[in-house]
Every structure is written in C-alpha cells, then in structure tokens.
Amino acid sequence: MSLIKLTIKGISYSQTQTGAYALVLSEMDGSRTLPIIIGAFEAQSIAIALEKEIKPPRPLTHDLFKTFSDRFSINIKEVIIHKLVDGVFFSSLICERDGIEETIDTRTSDAIAIAVRFQAPIYTYENILDKAGVYLKLEDELSLDATLSSEEDLELEEIQPQVTSSFSSSSLQELNNQLGTAVSDENYELAAKIRDEISKRS
Structure with a gap:
C-alpha cells in the first residue's frame, strides 16, 4: 500500500x-x-x-x-x-x-x-x-x-485560530522585554502572541 x-x-x-x-x-x-x-x-x-x-x-x-x-x-x-x-x-x-x-x-x-x-x-x-x-x-x-x-469526531475551533492582539498600547521595547520574560517563564503561547505583534510592526 x-x-x-x-x-x-x-x-x-x-x-x-x-x-x-x-x-x-x-x-x-x-x-x-x-x-x-x-x-x-x-x-x-x-x-x-x-x-x-x-x-x-x-x-x-x-x-x-x-x-x-x-x-x-x-x-x-x-x-x-x-x-x-x-x-x-x-x-x-x-x-x-x-x-x-x-x-x-x-x-x-x-x-x-x-x-x-x-x-x-x-x-x-x-x-x-x-x-x-x-x-x-x-x-x-x-x-x-x-x-x-x-x-x-472532533470539533475544531479553526485550523489556525486568530489571536486578538492586546498589546497595541505597548511600545516595541516593552514588547521585546515582555517576549524575553515570557520565554524565561516558559510561557510559549504568550511568547508567540507577542512575537506576532512585533512582526506586524516590523
């Protein structure tokens, strides 16, 4: 086969x-x-x-x-x-x-x-x-x-869920600091969201 x-x-x-x-x-x-x-x-x-x-x-x-x-x-x-x-x-x-x-x-x-x-x-x-x-x-x-x-049977929310940004009021410097903290804390879901916000501003 x-x-x-x-x-x-x-x-x-x-x-x-x-x-x-x-x-x-x-x-x-x-x-x-x-x-x-x-x-x-x-x-x-x-x-x-x-x-x-x-x-x-x-x-x-x-x-x-x-x-x-x-x-x-x-x-x-x-x-x-x-x-x-x-x-x-x-x-x-x-x-x-x-x-x-x-x-x-x-x-x-x-x-x-x-x-x-x-x-x-x-x-x-x-x-x-x-x-x-x-x-x-x-x-x-x-x-x-x-x-x-x-x-x-599986019910999928979405194939790639859309993340609503809650970082719009933060500066790039603040976002980079938050990214470092999230990685250090092994909070990778939050780190990915912050990274996406940084990428959108680049």
Whole structure:
C-alpha cells in the first residue's frame, strides 16, 4: 500500500476534550486532513519546534532526544502513521545508524514532535485517511466540509485560530522585554502572541 505524505496544517484547542489540542495534518497532494487529539505538553513541544524564533531556556524532552540522536549519529528518516484502532493512532519512527535501519514504535504526538526537529517527512496510508480524514474546502476561511465518524469526531475551533492582539498600547521595547520574560517563564503561547505583534510592526 502506497504512503501519502503529510504536512502540519496547524494546532487548535479541542472543543471535545478539556486540556487537549487537535493537531491537524494535511496531505501534500490533496484536500484531506487528519485531525489527531494530543496533550498540552506535546502541542507545546511541536509549536516550539515550528517557531524558530522561540528558544526555550532549557531543552524539552524532544530536544533532548534530538541532541542524543545527533551525538550518537542516529538519523530519523521518516515517521509513518501506520494504524488506527478505536480512535487511537499508532506510529513508527524509521531510524538509521551506520547504514542499519530500525523501526521504533511511538506515540503519534511524540513522533511528530521529533519529526519536526529532524525535518523528517511524515506519512500515512490511504486506508487511514479514508477512515479518519476530513475534506477541507477553501473559501473566505478554512472550514470543515466533512466530519469524522462518531468514534473519532472532533470539533475544531479553526485550523489556525486568530489571536486578538492586546498589546497595541505597548511600545516595541516593552514588547521585546515582555517576549524575553515570557520565554524565561516558559510561557510559549504568550511568547508567540507577542512575537506576532512585533512582526506586524516590523
């Protein structure tokens, strides 16, 4: 069965599970997306890896995995989401060291967080997209054109939630100071909002 390449479309709050997030993956050559419920820590880890400008003061678990792998010449070639059972996705890391390839079972959220750090491609199979994928149509904004089955039903607020700026009264210097404080406090959601406000003024 052929593999379908996916890319990260966005992360949003899950309306069905308190404290959880929906990681939305999209097929590269099509309109289907694959929403996956993940925990807050994994969502934060993926978001930090995607935001190149935000560097945590201490390495997160997935950063440690990357450092460990680099030190011992282990390369992550790709991630494959290979199974879906009772709404739970199963994934594998395809690793290589000294020309020897190994497959390691992993949670999908961890696999994605690691893939982003290694810039490794993410794949799944056609039957998984058929079972759990949703179709998106592009109009004025992204909206859901189909829903998952009742077992895997997810209600996404948006693919990329719009953030209402509350920093309009702050100067650039104040914003930069607030950004530094937010990163030091490991409040990366706030740091991302401040960074976006700074970028809009640049």
